Amino acid sequence: MTGEKLKVAVVGCGQIADGHISEIQKLDNAEVTALCDREPLMAEQAAVRHGVPGHYRLFEELLEKERPDVVHITTPPQSHLPLAIQAIDAGCHVYVEKPLTPRYEETERLIAHAEKKNRKLTIGHIYYFDPPALALRDLYASGAIGEAVHVESFYGYNLAGPFGKAILGDGKHWVHQLPGKLFHNNIDHLLNKVLEFVDDERPMVVAHGEVRRTTRFGDIRDTMPDELRILIQGESTSAYATFSSHVKPAAHFLRLYGTKNIAHADFVARTLVLEQEPSLPSALGRLLPAFGMARQYRREGWRNVRRFLRSDFHFFSGMNTLISRFYDSILDDAPLPIPYRDILRIGWVMEEIFRQLDGLGEHS
Amino acid sequence: MSVLVTGSNGFLGSVLVERLIAQGTKGIRCFVREGSNRSRLDRLRERHPEAEIEYYFGTLNSAGDPVGAVEGVSRIYHLAAALDGAPADMFLNTVVATKNLLEAVATHNPSVEMVHVSSFSVYGVADLPAGHILTEETPLEKHPEKRDPYAFVKWYQEKIVMEYQKRLDFPLVVLRPGVIYGPNGGGISGRVGLQLGGLFLHLGGSNRIPLSYVENCADAIITCAEQHGCGVAIYNVHDDDLPTSRAYLRSYKKKVKRLRSVPVPYPLLQLISRGVEWYHHYSRGQLPAIFTPYKSANLWKGNLFDNSKLKSTGWRQRIPTEEGMERTFSFLADADAERGT
Numbered sequence: 066m067t068g069e070k071l072k073v074a075v076v077g078c079g080q081i082a083d084g085h086i087s088e089i090q091k092l093d094n095a096e097v098t099a100l101c102d103r104e105p106l107m108a109e110q111a112a113v114r115h116g117v118p119g120h121y122r123l124f125e126e127l128l129e130k131e132r133p134d135v136v137h138i139t140t141p142p143q144s145h146l147p148l149a150i151q152a153i154d155a156g157c158h159v160y161v162e163k164p165l166t167p168r169y170e171e172t173e174r175l176i177a178h179a180e181k182k183n184r185k186l187t188i189g190h191i192y193y194f195d196p197p198a199l200a201l202r203d204l205y206a207s208g209a210i211g212e213a214v215h216v217e218s219f220y221g222y223n224l225a226g227p228f229g230k231a232i233l234g235d236g237k238h239w240v241h242q243l244p245g246k247l248f249h250n251n252i253d254h255l256l257n258k259v260l261e262f263v264d265d266e267r268p269m270v271v272a273h274g275e276v277r278r279t280t281r282f283g284d285i286r287d288t289m290p291d292e293l294r295i296l297i298q299g300e301s302t303s304a305y306a307t308f309s310s311h312v313k314p315a316a317h318f319l320r321l322y323g324t325k326n327i328a329h330a331d332f333v334a335r336t337l338v339l340e341q342e343p344s345l346p347s348a349l350g351r352l353l354p355a356f357g358m359a360r361q362y363r364r365e366g367w368r369n370v371r372r373f374l375r376s377d378f379h380f381f382s383g384m385n386t387l388i389s390r391f392y393d394s395i396l397d398d399a400p401l402p403i404p405y406r407d408i409l410r411i412g413w414v415m416e417e418i419f420r421q422l423d424g425l426g427e428h429s
Numbered sequence: 430m431s432v433l434v435t436g437s438n439g440f441l442g443s444v445l446v447e448r449l450i451a452q453g454t455k456g457i458r459c460f461v462r463e464g465s466n467r468s469r470l471d472r473l474r475e476r477h478p479e480a481e482i483e484y485y486f487g488t489l490n491s492a493g494d495p496v497g498a499v500e501g502v503s504r505i506y507h508l509a510a511a512l513d514g515a516p517a518d519m520f521l522n523t524v525v526a527t528k529n530l531l532e533a534v535a536t537h538n539p540s541v542e543m544v545h546v547s548s549f550s551v552y553g554v555a556d557l558p559a560g561h562i563l564t565e566e567t568p569l570e571k572h573p574e575k576r577d578p579y580a581f582v583k584w585y586q587e588k589i590v591m592e593y594q595k596r597l598d599f600p601l602v603v604l605r606p607g608v609i610y611g612p613n614g615g616g617i618s619g620r621v622g623l624q625l626g627g628l629f630l631h632l633g634g635s636n637r638i639p640l641s642y643v644e645n646c647a648d649a650i651i652t653c654a655e656q657h658g659c660g661v662a663i664y665n666v667h668d669d670d671l672p673t674s675r676a677y678l679r680s681y682k683k684k685v686k687r688l689r690s691v692p693v694p695y696p697l698l699q700l701i702s703r704g705v706e707w708y709h710h711y712s713r714g715q716l717p718a719i720f721t722p723y724k725s726a727n728l729w730k731g732n733l734f735d736n737s738k739l740k741s742t743g744w745r746q747r748i749p750t751e752e753g754m755e756r757t758f759s760f761l762a763d764a765d766a767e768r769g770t
Contacts, residue, residue, distance in 0.1 A: 080515040091713050106528060110520045110585065113574050227515045235488055236463055282464030376712035 071095040071392055074133035074157075076124055076148055077140030078102040078111040080228060081162060081189075085137045086115045088385045095392055099131040124148060128155040135395065138162060141239035142250070146171045149186070150178055158185040158395050160388065163253035165408060167243055169416035176405045187391045187403050190257040192317075194390070194402070195383035196372070197330035198258065200337045201321065204328060205262075209339065211325030213262040216304040220255040221315030222247070224278075224291065229310075236284045245419040246289050248274065248308060252418070255295075255306045256411050257403075258319045265299035266410065272296075272418040277311050295418060335378075336365035431456030433498055435489065435530065436508030440614045441546070441643055443469035445506060448647040450480040458483045460498050460509070469613070489526030495533035504542040504654060505534070510586065516578040523582040524589060531593040542600045544654045547587045549607045549639060549665070550580035555726035559695075562733045563639075565605075565663045575723045594661055602657045607639025607667040607734065609646050611753065612760035617681060620728055621674045622690070623719075629690040632698055633674025636731040639667040640677075642753035645746050652744040664739045670750045671734060677754070684758035686765050698725050 073095050075082050082100070089097050099119030102108040108120035121127040128136075128151070136152040137160045138145055146166045149159045159179070165188045166172045179186040192198060204210060223229055232240045232247065243249035274290040281287060291310035297303065309315075317332040327340040338361040343350030372378040379385065390402035432449065436442040437459035449457055450473070461467055463486045474482055487494030489509055499505065507530065511522035534541055553570035554561055561567070570576065573584040587603065594601045608618040617624075620638050622631040641649070649666045656662075672680075682688050693701070702720040709718035718724075748756075 078517060079521070080517045083515070083517055087714060104521075104525055106525055106585075106589075107517070107521065110524070110581075111517065114516065114581070227518055230514065231518055234462060234465070235490065237488070237491060284463060286464060373715070376715050379713070379715055 069094075069396070071134040071395065072098045072131065073135045073137065074099045074101065074127055074131055075111075075137045075139060076101040076127070076152075077138060077144075077162075078104075078107040079139065080231075082111060082137075082139040083115075084381050084384060085139055085160075085388075086111065086117065088381050088388055089137075090115065091385060092389060092392065094396060095135070095388075098133060099127050101127045124151060128152065128157070133157055135160065135392070142167050142243060143239060146175055149175055153179055153182050153184045153186075156184070158391075160187050160189070160391055162189045164243075164249055164415065165412060167249070169409075169412045172409060172412040176409065180405070185391070185395055185401060186405075187387065187401060188253070188408055189384070189387070190253060190403055191381065191383035191387055192254050192332055193257050193261075193383065194386035195332055196335055197332055197337045198319075198383070199386070201319065201328055201330045202261075204337065204339070205321065205323075209326060210321055210323030210328050213302045213321060213323055215322040216259050216262045216302065217320040217322070218255050218259045218304065218306040219316055219318050220251065220306075220308050221312050221317055222251060222291075222308065222310045223315045224310045232289075233282075233286055236282065236286050241285050241289065245415065245422070247291060247310070248293050248422075249415070249419065252293065252295075252306075252308055252415065253411060254317075255308055256414055257407070259297060259304040259306055260407060260410050260414065262321060263297055263299040263302045263304050267413065268300075269298040270295065270414055270417045270421070272421045274422045290422065293418075293422075297414070334365075335369055336362060338362060338365065430454065430503045431458065431501065432504045432506060433458045433460060433485070433502040434506045434508065435460045436510065436546075437461060438465060438467050438470050439508060440611070441609055441646060442508045443473065443613075444611070444643045445508065445647040445650060446470065446482070447473055447477075448644065448651055450477050450482075452651055456481050456483070456502075458485050458498060458502060460485050460487065460489070460495070462486070462488050489529050490521060492529045492532065495530045496537055499530070499533045499538045499541065502538065502541060504544060505530070506544045506546070506650065506654070507590075508546045510546075510583065512579065516581070519578050519582045520585070524585045527586050527589050531589065531597075534599065535593065535597055539597045540599060542602075542654065542657070543590070543594070544602045544604070544650060545587065545590045546650065547590075547603050547605045548580075548583040549605055550576070551584045551587050551605060553727070554730065554732055555723050557732075559731045560733055562735050563665065564735050565665055565738055570727075572723070575721065576727065577724060580727075591661070600657055600659045601661045602653050603661065603663045604650055604653060605663065605665050606641045606646050606649075607665070609641050609643055610757050611643030612756055614643060614757065616761065617678070621677055621681075622693075627689060629678075629688045631674070631678055631690045631692045632695075632725075632729045633678075634692065634695065634729075634731070635673050635675055636729065637671040637734060638674055638677055639732075639734045640671055640750060640753070641667045642746075642748045642750065642757075644748050645753070648747055649739055649744050652742050653739070656742045664742070665734070665736060666739055667734055667736050668746045668750050668753070669736065670746075672750060672754070680754060681758060681761075684755075685761045695725075695729060695731070698729060 097117050100108045101121045105122040112120040136157045139162045142164050152159050232238050272295045274293045277292050293308040295306040319330045321328045330337045485498045511519040552567045573581045621633045702722045702725040706721040
C-alpha cells in the first residue's frame with residue numbers, strides 16, 4: 066500500500082475523538098473521511114469543527130459507504146469488542162482506545178479475531194510513545210541504567226478536570242459500569258510502562274484500592290474507589306504502581322531502578338534524568354549531585370525549548386507517534402507498535418487487580 | 430400555572446426561581462442533577478417556605494430523564510447550558526441535552542410554552558462595521574465553527590430549539606442576553622479583556638458592554654414569557670445604562686482589586702490575532718488559537734446595543750447598573766478577600 070493515503074473513520078465522537086481526529090489530520094499518509102456516533106448531533110458537531118466530509122449515525126452504513134482502511138474506536142469500552150469485530154470483518158484495521166475491552170477473555174477473543182482475519186490492531190497506550198518514554202527506552206537499551214531491578218509508576222488523576230467532572234456529574238456514566246470503574250479507564254497508562262520492564266507472563270500481583278472522597282451523592286458515585294496501590298513481582302524485576310486522585314499536583318512519572326543508575330522520566334515536565342553513583346568520596350560526593358541534577362534538568366529544559374521551536378511539543382505527542390507507527394505498520398507491513406503479547410499481559414494484570422478489588426465500589 | 434426550570438441551580442436559574450416565587454408562580458419544578466450542588470435552591474426554599482418548589486432529579490444527557498419532568502407543566506424555562514469544559518462535552522451537555530428535552534416535549538407535552546435562554550453569541554457581527562447597532566434583526570452567525578466553543582454550542586442549541594418549534598409549533602420565546610453579571614456570577618467578562626499570566630489584557634477599550642444584571646435578566650425572562658401568545662418571539666436582553674469597557678475596568682480595579690492591565694487597541698489586537706492564528710496553523714496546533722481575526726472581530730470590534738423591543742413588553746430595568754455593579758464588585762471583593770489574595 067506504499068504511497069497511498071489511508072482512509073480513516075472514527076467511531077464515537079466524545080472528548081477523546083477530538084484528539085484522534087486532530088492528530089490524524091497532522092499526518093501526510095492518512096485522512097479522516099468519516100465520523101460516526103449513535104447520537105447524530107455528536108457526529109455532526111465533530112465533522113463541522115474538524116472539517117470532516119462524512120458523518121453517520123449507523124456504523125454499518127459508514128463501513129459500507131466509506132469503506133475506510135482504518136477505524137479508530139473511541140466509544141465507551143463496553144462497545145469496543147462488537148464494533149472492532151464489525152470493523153475487522155469489513156476489512157478494516159483498528160485502533161481501539163484503552164481499555165481494549167472490559168474483560169480479559171474479550172481481549173483474547175478480539176486479538177485472535179484480528180489475527181485470523183489478517184487485520185492489524187492497536188490500543189491507545191499513548192504515553193508509551195511520549196518523548197520521555199522514548200528517551201528512557203533508548204537510555205535503557207544503551208546500558209546506562211543496567212539491568213532493571215525495580216520500577217515505580219505513578220499516575221495522578223484530576224477528578225476536577227473535564228472528564229472527572231463528567232464522571233462525578235452523572236451516576237449513569239459508563240465508567241461506573243466498568244468492572245474496575247475509574248481505575249479501569251486509566252490504569253492502562255500506569256501498567257504499560259511497568260510491564261515493559263517486568264517481562265513475566267503471569268507476575269504476582271497484589272492490589273489495594275480505597276475511596277478517599279467524602280460521601281456526597283448517595284449513589285454509586287460515592288463508592289467509586291479513587292486511590293490504588295499495586296505491587297507486581299516478576300522473576301527478576303519488581304514494580305510498584307500508584308494511581309491517585311488526591312495527590313496534588315497530579316504527577317505522572319516512571320522511575321526505573323537499575324543495577325547501574327536510576328532513571329526518572331517525568332511525563333508532565335517531559336524530562337528524563339539519571340541519578341548516578343557519586344564519583345567523588347565523602348562530603349564532596351553529597352555536594353555535587355545536586356549540581357549534576359540541575360545541569361541535567363537545564364539540558365532537558367532547553368531540549369524542550371528546541372522541540373517547541375520546531376513545533377514538536379504537542380499535548381498528544383505520544384498519540385501522534387503511536388498512530389503514525391500503526392499506520393506505517395499497515396502501509397509497509399512493518400511490526401505493530403505494541404505487540405499483542407503486551408496488550409494481553411496488561412489485560413491479564415488488570416483483570417487480576419479488579420478480581421482482588423471485587424466488591425469495592427459496590428453501592429448498597 | 431406550573432413551570433419547569435432547567436439549569437435551575439445555576440447562577441441565573443436560581444435567581445429566576447426566586448423571581449418566579451416573588452411573582453407568585455405556583456408549582457415550580459426544578460430540574461437538577463442528582464448530587465449537584467443545590468445550596469442556592471435549598472436556601473431559597475428556606476427563605477420561602479410557602480413556595481411550591483419541587484426538585485426533579487435527572488440528567489438531560491439521558492434521553493429518558495426529561496420525560497417525567499415535562500409532564501404536566503404549562504411552561505418550560507430552559508436555561509441549562511455548559512459554560513466550560515471540553516468542546517465535545519459542552520456540546521453534549523448543551524445541545525444534545527436540549528434535544529433530549531425537546532424530544533420529551535414532543536412525545537409528552539407538545540403544546541407547552543417554551544422559553545429558551547440563548548445568548549448574544551449567536552449573532553455574527555464579525556463582517557459588520559464597527560458601531561453596528563445589534564438588534565434582533567442582526568444576522569445570525571454564519572460560521573459558528575470559527576467561534577469559541579461556547580458560541581458554537583449556543584448557536585447549535587438555538588438552531589435545535591427553532592427546528593423543534595417549526596415541527597411542533599409550540600409557543601416559543603427566545604431571549605438572547607448579553608453579559609449576565611451579579612453576585613455569585615463569574616469575574617470580568619471576556620468582552621472587557623482576558624487575564625494572561627499576571628497581566629490583564631484590556632481589549633474592550635471604549636466599547637459598550639451589554640451588561641444584564643442577573644435580577645433584571647430574570648425579570649426580562651418572566652416578562653417576555655408572560656407577554657407571549659403563540660409563534661416565536663425573540664428578544665435581546667441587556668440593561669439601559671451600559672458602561673464602557675474602560676469605565677467597567679476602572680471601577681473593578683477600584684472596588685475589587687488592583688490589576689496590572691495593559692490596553693490593547695483594536696488594530697493591534699487584529700495584528701496579534703493574525704499572528705496567533707498563523708502560528709496555530711504553522712505549529713499544527715501547538716498553542717490554541719485563542720485569538721483569531723474572526724473571533725476578535727466578533728467580540729471586540731465594538732457594537733452598539735438596542736433593547737427597545739424588550740422594553741416594548743413592559744420590562745423596565747429594576748436594578749440600576751451602578752447599583753448592580755456595586756453589588757457585584759462588593760461580592761467579588763469579599764470573595765477575593767476570603768481567598769486571601
